[in-house]
Amino acid sequence: MNAYAKRVLNLAYQFSGSYQEAEDQTQEIFLKLYGALPKFDFQRNFTAWLLTLARNHLIDEYRRTKWERTQRDDFDERTTAGPLAGNPQETLEREENRRLVWDSLNSLSADMRMAVILRDLQGRSYEEMAEVLNLPLGTVKSRVNRARLALARVVAEKRGGQP
Amino acid sequence: MTCERPQELFSAYLEGTLDPALRRAVEDHLASCAECAALLATLRKVDEAVAGWPELEPSPALLARLNAIPTARKKFRLVPDIILRPSLQPLFAGAALLLVFVSFLFLAPQGRSFQKAVNRQVHLGWSEAERIYAKAGSITDRLGEYKNNLLGSLRTLNILKKSEAEK
Numbered sequence: 397m398n399a400y401a402k403r404v405l406n407l408a409y410q411f412s413g414s415y416q417e418a419e420d421q422t423q424e425i426f427l428k429l430y431g432a433l434p435k436f437d438f439q440r441n442f443t444a445w446l447l448t449l450a451r452n453h454l455i456d457e458y459r460r461t462k463w464e465r466t467q468r469d470d471f472d473e474r475t476t477a478g479p480l481a482g483n484p485q486e487t488l489e490r491e492e493n494r495r496l497v498w499d500s501l502n503s504l505s506a507d508m509r510m511a512v513i514l515r516d517l518q519g520r521s522y523e524e525m526a527e528v529l530n531l532p533l534g535t536v537k538s539r540v541n542r543a544r545l546a547l548a549r550v551v552a553e554k555r556g557g558q559p
Numbered sequence: 560m561t562c563e564r565p566q567e568l569f570s571a572y573l574e575g576t577l578d579p580a581l582r583r584a585v586e587d588h589l590a591s592c593a594e595c596a597a598l599l600a601t602l603r604k605v606d607e608a609v610a611g612w613p614e615l616e617p618s619p620a621l622l623a624r625l626n627a628i629p630t631a632r633k634k635f636r637l638v639p640d641i642i643l644r645p646s647l648q649p650l651f652a653g654a655a656l657l658l659v660f661v662s663f664l665f666l667a668p669q670g671r672s673f674q675k676a677v678n679r680q681v682h683l684g685w686s687e688a689e690r691i692y693a694k695a696g697s698i699t700d701r702l703g704e705y706k707n708n709l710l711g712s713l714r715t716l717n718i719l720k721k722s723e724a725e726k
Contacts, residue, residue, distance in 0.1 A: 398617065398622060401617045401621065401622060401625055402614065402615070402616060402617055405615060405617050405621070406614050406615055409615055410612075415615075418615075419618070419621050422617070422621065422625070423621070423624055423625065423628075426625050426628055427628055430628050430629055434644060435645060437645055490607060490608055493604050493605070493607065493608035494608045494609075494612070496608070497605055497608050497609060516605075516606070516609040516612075517609055517612045518612075537570065537571070538567070540570060541566075541567060541568075541569060541570040541571075544569070544570055544602055544605065545566060545569065545598070545602070547605060548598055548601040548602045548605050549598070549601075551601055551604070551605055552597070552598070552601045
């Protein structure tokens with residue numbers, strides 16, 4: 397239970413950028429999950445099924461309420477809890493890059509943001525993403541590539557340089 | 560090569576899954592296009608930044624709320640779980656199809672003409688069956704007559720044989 401809650405909470409937080417929103421959405425996703433459990437096909441991968449449910453809920457809510465108008469939480473408010481490695485200069489640079497990536501996520505469309513979160517922030521395989529997003533493998537790969545390019549352009553713009 | 564095609568291959572290039580010929584083509588393009596080289600450098604920075612992205616732990620309050628959901632749901636269950644079982648889905652699908660067909664027959668204008676056509680065919684079929692039944696009845700009667708004639712003839716033949724034997 398705790399592992400699934402952590403997975404859904406992180407997906408919701410990375411997607412919405414707001415901790416309060418993420419907790420509320422996690423609770424709603426679990427309500428839906430309990431409602432849908434009797435319909436779960438035990439031949440399927442449970443994690444992929446849960447992520448599909450979470451992804452559909454988050455994108456539906458995003459389109460309904462338009463979170464893009466809301467500000468994302470400050471990056472270092474909750475996301476720098478992990479141990480810092482490397483020399484201070486590298487650590488500082490990586491944290492700055494992470495802050496830029498975090499602040500740039502809202503500039504992507506919902507589908508692209510979800511693609512880059514699942515692949516790069518959550519580390520899902522392309523095959524698992526194809527199952528979660530219900531898309532052919534080739535489409536997933538090209539969507540991830542387009543999302544990364546869009547994110548890199550926004551990051552470069554925020555740095556003040558040209559991509 | 561324009562920038563579009565190499566950019567489509569950047570993820571595969573960074574992940575090392577490109578075949579050698581395409582890899583060389585991308586590298587040739589990067590050597591001659593400063594804009595794509597800068598974009599790829601930013602992609603690398605983003606790639607480094609997202610590696611080992613920190614994760615949040617759910618708060619005890621959230622976990623308590625999530626753990627309380629099954630109990631709360633049991634109190635307000637509108638539909639028994641047995642009805643939602645996947646094994647019953649084909650049955651519901653069949654019933655839904657039947658209902659669609661029935662509503663098509665009784666409600667849609669095309670359905671009404673279809674219903675009339677079906678009624679006509681059923682009526683014609685029924686008349687044909689009645690005709691065949693009547694014909695079968697007359698054949699039975701005729702067979703009965705033939706049987707009686709044959710028996711009568713046999714009896715007459717027996718009487719003649721007996722009278723000849725007495726002589």
